[in-house]
Amino acid sequence: MPNYWLFKTEPETFGWERLKREGRTEWSGVRNYQARNHMLSMKLGDLGFFYHSSIPEPGIAGIVRVVREAYPDFTARVRGGDYYDPRATDANPIWQMVDVAYEAEIPRYVSLAELRGNVALAATMLLLKRGSRLSVQPVHVREWKIILDLAGRP
DNA sequence: GCCAACGTTGGC
């Protein structure tokens, strides 16, 4: 029984098309403790929605699978890099990442507006909560199924 | 421990 997640990304930085091309990627650069803690609790085989943010029509573009459980995010150690954190050490890396892989295409892109339009989702889904901006977040199995259903509708 | 100031996220 896998757990379900949602990974936010700006397609301009790393989008669904690129993941499909490359097959797999390191989910590095997360610098929020709550998001990190979610990654720490991920298990091999967990599934996630791949969500496109900061575009005219944000939404869910596809499905990914966790193919490596949490390990230290080395980008925190790259001096001068965008994700450098001077507090990170070998003994205490602070930040973690997982690897995710392309899992499946969804039949249809599900926009944020459409998610909001679903009463059940609007009531519970973290993504839709006012002010919510967590870049890695859990998705309830109930929500997962509703969204798959939406994606399958013409 | 409080809270103001600041930087960032991300929808609109």
Next chain:
DNA sequence: GCCAACGTTGGC
């Protein structure tokens, strides 16, 4: 580009 919401920092 605007701005509300959020997380973090640092003075006190």
